[in-house]
Amino acid sequence: MKLRGGYNVHLAGRPTNEVRDLPAPERLYLPLRSRRFTFSEIDVTDGQKVACGDEIAKDPGNFNVPLLAPYAGTVRLDALEGHVVLEDLDPAAGCSVREHDESAERSRYDPAVSEWKRRMLLELGAWQFFADAHTGTPLDPSGTPGAILVTTVHLDPHVARGDVLLRGRLDEFARGLEHLQSFLEYQPIYVAMSDIRTDFASEVREKLRGHAFVNLVAVPRRYPYGHPVALARHLGLTPSLENPVWALTTAGVLAVDRVLTTGTPAVERIVAVGGPAIDAPTHVRTVVGQPIHDLIGGHVTEKPVRVVNGGIMTGGTVGPEQKGLCAESTGLTVLVESTTRPFLGWIRPGWGSRSYSKTFASEVRPAFPEKINTALRGELRPCISCGQCVDVCPAGIMPNVIHKYIYAHDIESTIDTRVDLCFECGLCSYICPSKIDLRQQFIDAKKEIQAELEALLEEVEE
Amino acid sequence: MRLVANLLDRARPLFDEGGRLNFFKPVFDAGDAFFFSPATATAVAPHARDPLDVKRYMTTVIIALVPATLASIYFFGLRMIPVFIVSYAAGGAVEVLFATVRKEEVNEGFLVTGLIFPLVLPPALPLWMVAVGCAFGVLIGKELFGGTGRNLFNAALVGRVFLGLAYPKAMSGAWVEPGTGLLGRATELSVDAVASATPLALAKAGEFTATTDLFFGSVLGSAGETSALAIILGGVFLVGVGVASWRTTVSFLGSFAVLSLVLHGGDVGTVGWHMLAGGVLFGAFFMATDPVTSPMTSAGKWIYGIVIGVATALIRNLTGYVEGVTFAILLGNIFAPVLDETFIAASVRRLREQKA
Numbered sequence: 132m133k134l135r136g137g138y139n140v141h142l143a144g145r146p147t148n149e150v151r152d153l154p155a156p157e158r159l160y161l162p163l164r165s166r167r168f169t170f171s172e173i174d175v176t177d178g179q180k181v182a183c184g185d186e187i188a189k190d191p192g193n194f195n196v197p198l199l200a201p202y203a204g205t206v207r208l209d210a211l212e213g214h215v216v217l218e219d220l221d222p223a224a225g226c227s228v229r230e231h232d233e234s235a236e237r238s239r240y241d242p243a244v245s246e247w248k249r250r251m252l253l254e255l256g257a258w259q260f261f262a263d264a265h266t267g268t269p270l271d272p273s274g275t276p277g278a279i280l281v282t283t284v285h286l287d288p289h290v291a292r293g294d295v296l297l298r299g300r301l302d303e304f305a306r307g308l309e310h311l312q313s314f315l316e317y318q319p320i321y322v323a324m325s326d327i328r329t330d331f332a333s334e335v336r337e338k339l340r341g342h343a344f345v346n347l348v349a350v351p352r353r354y355p356y357g358h359p360v361a362l363a364r365h366l367g368l369t370p371s372l373e374n375p376v377w378a379l380t381t382a383g384v385l386a387v388d389r390v391l392t393t394g395t396p397a398v399e400r401i402v403a404v405g406g407p408a409i410d411a412p413t414h415v416r417t418v419v420g421q422p423i424h425d426l427i428g429g430h431v432t433e434k435p436v437r438v439v440n441g442g443i444m445t446g447g448t449v450g451p452e453q454k455g456l457c458a459e460s461t462g463l464t465v466l467v468e469s470t471t472r473p474f475l476g477w478i479r480p481g482w483g484s485r486s487y488s489k490t491f492a493s494e495v496r497p498a499f500p501e502k503i504n505t506a507l508r509g510e511l512r513p514c515i516s517c518g519q520c521v522d523v524c525p526a527g528i529m530p531n532v533i534h535k536y537i538y539a540h541d542i543e544s545t546i547d548t549r550v551d552l553c554f555e556c557g558l559c560s561y562i563c564p565s566k567i568d569l570r571q572q573f574i575d576a577k578k579e580i581q582a583e584l585e586a587l588l589e590e591v592e593e
Numbered sequence: 594m595r596l597v598a599n600l601l602d603r604a605r606p607l608f609d610e611g612g613r614l615n616f617f618k619p620v621f622d623a624g625d626a627f628f629f630s631p632a633t634a635t636a637v638a639p640h641a642r643d644p645l646d647v648k649r650y651m652t653t654v655i656i657a658l659v660p661a662t663l664a665s666i667y668f669f670g671l672r673m674i675p676v677f678i679v680s681y682a683a684g685g686a687v688e689v690l691f692a693t694v695r696k697e698e699v700n701e702g703f704l705v706t707g708l709i710f711p712l713v714l715p716p717a718l719p720l721w722m723v724a725v726g727c728a729f730g731v732l733i734g735k736e737l738f739g740g741t742g743r744n745l746f747n748a749a750l751v752g753r754v755f756l757g758l759a760y761p762k763a764m765s766g767a768w769v770e771p772g773t774g775l776l777g778r779a780t781e782l783s784v785d786a787v788a789s790a791t792p793l794a795l796a797k798a799g800e801f802t803a804t805t806d807l808f809f810g811s812v813l814g815s816a817g818e819t820s821a822l823a824i825i826l827g828g829v830f831l832v833g834v835g836v837a838s839w840r841t842t843v844s845f846l847g848s849f850a851v852l853s854l855v856l857h858g859g860d861v862g863t864v865g866w867h868m869l870a871g872g873v874l875f876g877a878f879f880m881a882t883d884p885v886t887s888p889m890t891s892a893g894k895w896i897y898g899i900v901i902g903v904a905t906a907l908i909r910n911l912t913g914y915v916e917g918v919t920f921a922i923l924l925g926n927i928f929a930p931v932l933d934e935t936f937i938a939a940s941v942r943r944l945r946e947q948k949a
């Protein structure tokens with residue numbers, strides 16, 4: 132399938148290439164929830180001393196994916212609702228090292244070795260980076276992939292950028308790919324790279340060209356073309372329950388290398404901290420549980436702000452109850468909350484507002500980063516059938532039509548018009564002049580359909 | 594700006610729950626939102642949004658109508674200004690009434706309807722007829738369907754058809770001789786209605802008005818429809834910024850031209866003349882392209898334009914009517930949902946093949 136639709140939102144506060152180190156905090160607040168995981172089974176007791184890489188909790192609903200202690204410290208279980216707190220930290224203590232594989236044979240397919248590798252990836256915290264390319268859900272570590280899809284193109288403004296993660300770590304990235312190769316008998320590995328021509332991009336291409344098993348896929352730099360679903364469909368990879376396509380990001384491949392080549396846990400994170408409300412947007416080297424306040428504190432230009440976990444298109448709001456960086460975070464985007472009301476905004480030429488439509492004077496300017504806040508920028512209206520959502524949708528479905536069916540509670544037609552193909556990129560909601568939360572409606576509709584299907588199955592079984 | 598904000602703030606308690614004027618809250622809200630966009634924040638991701646909203650969308654149409662509006666004042670006099678005001682007042686009153694009763698917000702759709710309506714009427718029509726027609730159009734054409742976004746027919750055209758049926762004499766006898774010279778009639782307050790024939794009526798009798806007059810607009814006709822130049826100026830802008838669908842405009846004009854060519858035995862000059870005369874251009878750029886009443890699907894828009902173009906050519910050439918655009922577009926409006934259903938069904942069939 133051809134890549135279609137898509138649009139780049141030029142949000143101000145793009146993180147620089149630099150990766151900043153943060154001083155170790157006094158305490159870590161490890162959230163027991165992230166987007167996909169709920170670490171409900173706690174493996175430690177209050178007051179227990181743990182070392183770096185020790186398992187603190189796991190998610191029994193998702194193949195026991197663990198939450199690891201990023202540093203040595205003392206566990207506090209009841210200090211903060213929804214978190215495990217780690218105090219008396221000793222970042223200098225280093226992590227325990229397991230048996231690992233530094234041989235050059237690392238890429239050879241061998242079911243026996245792969246058994247050991249799978250266990251290592253799970254126990255040392257790399258497995259959380261693996262997802263089913265088509266559904267985004269966690270994978271069974273004992274499964275066999277239909278193919279492996281690695282995306283280094285992260286275009287949601289602003290999450291940690293692939294090129295930043297790769298800088299200076301190309302060897303590790305290549306080794307990670309070699310390890311991944313050992314899971315495959317004959318299935319391909321695809322590595323999606325941005326099609327831009329920079330020195331660094333050619334360096335990466337050059338490096339990977341030496342690996343015959345890697346299929347490089349050039350992707351235009353347009354959101355959401357780097358998304359695993361967009362890529363999987365583009366490459367014609369079919370979804371499958373038995374042999375799902377494994378999807379990884381740059382960070383995931385680096386985690387694989389760390390675990391398998393050095394035998395140490397993948398506890399380090401490089402996340403982006405940016406957005407229009409941040410004065411010095413950059414990347415930060417940190418760990419899970421790092422207090423959110425430390426990450427953004429001192430850099431917020433204006434208050435009140437909304438902190439988004441991930442990018443503005445799909446990320447969730449970091450509520451006041453969440454104190455630390457969650458296990459799956461790729462970045463924090465900070466936006467000023469909308470409180471002021473623009474005067475006669477609808478009739479201004481719009482020199483400073485960037486729009487998907489061509490109705491703003493800024494149309495004649497080259498793309499520029501815009502300092503937008505969380506305003507809806509208009510009032511909710513019935514759909515006026517402008518057709519913009521159809522143009523922008525990368526999934527090739529008709530959001531306005533699906534919206535009409537959902538509005539009419541016509542579930543059957545909602546299914547027929549393929550709401551299931553929506554991969555929740557958020558562009559339709561972003562550009563809709565009637566300010567309809569299409570993406571959210573589709574997420575809810577999919578849930579409802581899923582629930583009905585399950586109910587139906589149950590009936591059939593009885 | 595401060596002043597307006599203060600005034601609004603002072604008036605607000607009157608309209609709030611328990612205030613004396615609470616019943617008129619939608620009116621207040623509309624006025625309030627007219628000056629200051631609401632500060633409403635996004636509730637779910639995406640956390641920021643595009644600056645385009647329905648108000649601006651409609652404003653863009655109004656900007657595109659400015660040349661035709663100015664042309665109407667130039668050719669037919671300052672009397673057009675009270676006509677616009679009356680049309681807005683009547684359409685606005687109905688919209689506000691319904692918003693109040695339904696407890697919904699006042700919708701921006703009438704901003705366009707209120708301006709388009711007088712532009713498709715004979716310029717010397719009595720003001721009360723303008724008011725009645727606009728109110729009827731907005732009421733029957735829009736509100737009864739549930740308001741802007743849910744209406745089946747173009748409200749302005751519904752109003753025009755109503756006036757044509759209810760007051761056929763006035764509708765065919767309220768033309769104005771166009772002004773000429775530097776200021777045209779733009780200095781004249783009152784104008785004389787004349788009952789002479791429009792270019793299209795004359796053409797039925799075999800008498801063709803000069804093409805240059807049609808192009809610049811110094812002919813008898815509906816207030817905003819005479820100047821091809823002004824319509825093209827605004828229309829190209831509207832299509833260029835993507836608010837009007839080029840598919841509709843191109844397929845309407847294209848099919849009209851092709852069929853006319855056949856009907857006129859390949860006489861290019863006559864076809865060109867017909868494209869400029871009457872409401873074809875205005876209809877193709879401003880009426881048929883109304884997103885709400887045209888199909889949603891791209892393929893649907895092509896067929897929709899063709900239906901209108903063909904119908905216009907047929908009505909003009911093969912019936913007793915001199916003009917066919919109004920009926921053709923209303924016919925297209927009827928077809929729009931059918932076309933959508935067909936093409937949505939086709940794309941559903943195509944999508945069914947796709948695994949995920």
Ligand code: SF4
Pocket residue numbers: 513514515516517518519520521530531534559562563564565566567569
């Ligand atoms: S973008 Fe919004 S208003 Fe436009 S067609 Fe889609 S749902 Fe309707």
Ligand code: SF4
Pocket residue numbers: 523524525526527528530552553554555556557558559560569570573
């Ligand atoms: S329908 Fe889904 S995939 Fe398409 S634009 Fe909307 S959120 Fe993105």
